[in-house]
Amino acid sequence: MLNFRPVPKIYLxxxxxxxxxxxxxxxxxxxxxxQLLQRYKINYFIDLRSESEIKERGLPVKAIEKGIEYSSFPxxxxxxxxxxxxxxTANDYYDYYVSxxxxxxxxxxxxxxxxxxxHDQVGMFACYAGKDRTGLLAALLLLDAQVSRDExxxxxxxxxxxxxxxxxxxxxxxxxxxxxxxxxxxxxxxKRETMVMLLDY
Numbered sequence: 001m002l003n004f005r006p007v008p009k010i011y012l013x014x015x016x017x018x019x020x021x022x023x024x025x026x027x028x029x030x031x032x033x034x035q036l037l038q039r040y041k042i043n044y045f046i047d048l049r050s051e052s053e054i055k056e057r058g059l060p061v062k063a064i065e066k067g068i069e070y071s072s073f074p075x076x077x078x079x080x081x082x083x084x085x086x087x088x089t090a091n092d093y094y095d096y097y098v099s100x101x102x103x104x105x106x107x108x109x110x111x112x113x114x115x116x117x118x119h120d121q122v123g124m125f126a127c128y129a130g131k132d133r134t135g136l137l138a139a140l141l142l143l144d145a146q147v148s149r150d151e152x153x154x155x156x157x158x159x160x161x162x163x164x165x166x167x168x169x170x171x172x173x174x175x176x177x178x179x180x181x182x183x184x185x186x187x188x189x190x191k192r193e194t195m196v197m198l199l200d201y
Contacts, residue, residue, distance in 0.1 A: 001022060001025075001027075001028060001032050001035075002022060002023030002024065002025075002027050002028075002129075002130060002162075002166050002169060003021070003022055003023040003129065003130030003131065003134075003159055003162040003163060003166065004020060004021070004022040004023070004130075004162075005020065005021060005022075005158065005162070006019065006020050006021075007019040007020065007021055007138050007141060007142070007155070008142070008147070008151060008155055009142065009145055009147045009151065010141060010142070010145055012119075012120065012122070013120070016041075016122075017040075017122070018119070018121075018122060018123065019115070019122070019123050019124070019125070019141065020040060020042065020122070020123070020124040020125075021124070021125055021126065021130060021134050021135075021137075021138050022124060022125075022126040022130050022134070023126055023127070023128065023129050023130030023131075023134075023166075023169075024049070024057070024126060024127070024128050024129070024130070025045070025060045025063055025124075025126055026057050026058065026060060027169060028060070028062065028063070029062075030062055033062045033063050033066050033068070034066070036063070036068065036124065037066060037067070037068070040122065040124075041122045042068060042122050042123065042124045043068065043069060043118070043121040043122050043123065044068065044069040044070075044071065044114075044118060044121060044122075044123045044124070045060065045063055045068050045069065045070050045071070045123070045124050045125070045126070046071050046073055046111060046114070046115075046123065046124070046125035046126075047059075047060070047070065047071065047072045047073065047074075047125075047126065048073060048074070048075045048125060048126065048127040048133040048134060048137065049072075049074065049126075049127055049128060050074045050075070050076045051074050051076075053128060054072065054074075071114060073107050073110060073111050074107070075100055075104045075107060075108075075127070075133045075136075075137075076100075076103060076104065077096060077099040077100050077103060078099055078103055079095060079096050079099040082095065082096040082099075086177060086179070086187075087183075087186075087187055088187065089191075090191040090192075090193035090194045090197070091193075091194075091197075093132070093190075093191060093194040094193075094194050094197045094198060096132065097132070097136055097194065097198050098198070098201060100132070100133060100136055101136070101201070108137070108140060111125075111137065112140075112141075112144070115141070125137055129159075129163060129170070129188065130159065130162075131159045131163065131188065131190060135156050135159060135190065135195075136198075138152075138155060138156070139152050139155075139156060139195065139198065139199070142155065143199075149196075149199050152195065152199065153192060153195045153196065153199075156190050156192075156195045157190050157192060157195075159190050160188075160189045160190050163185070163188050163189070164185055164189075167181060167184065167185045167188070168181075170184060170188070
């Protein structure tokens with residue numbers, strides 16, 4: 001399962017994880033969805049992909065058909081310059097994250113309300129790679145839970161090894177950008193400086 005793990009320090013009353021984060025569950029097999037339900041007890045899913053991504057790739061039909069409650073909260077950016085960068089720097093990612101925050105304040109508030117209303121259920125949220133939009137939401141949730149800066153940074157950086165292990169999922173992306181697999185993997189790695197700057201924002 002692509003970049004799947006619990007959000008740390010956010011628990012149900014019984015001490016089990018209340019939230020999980022992931023990359024696009026479009027990639028998940030029927031067996032993966034069964035595992036979400038049976039092992040992780042996931043009740044609801046928050047889709048952070050843009051409307052154009054949903055139109056292109058479709059809804060997570062397997063999850064919906066098996067009873068996972070689906071909600072779409074598109075998180076989009078007007079930072080079109082970022083997408084043209086072949087090798088984004090930590091500052092480029094920071095600018096991108098700030099644009100996500102500023103353009104989607106109301107959407108993030110709606111997500112928080114949904115999660116708080118489902119405080120006794122297990123949820124999951126994802127975007128495409130489970131790194132930027134998902135990482136931003138995870139950081140906001142951890143800040144709200146008064147988790148330390150160091151722990152938030154550690155959670156953000158944990159995406160790196162997971163993406164490296166599953167980099168083949170993004171083959172079309174590195175081909176489109178005319179990068180090698182190694183170069184694209186380097187491009188995808190989260191940068192500590194980005195989250196440090198963001199937490200000071």
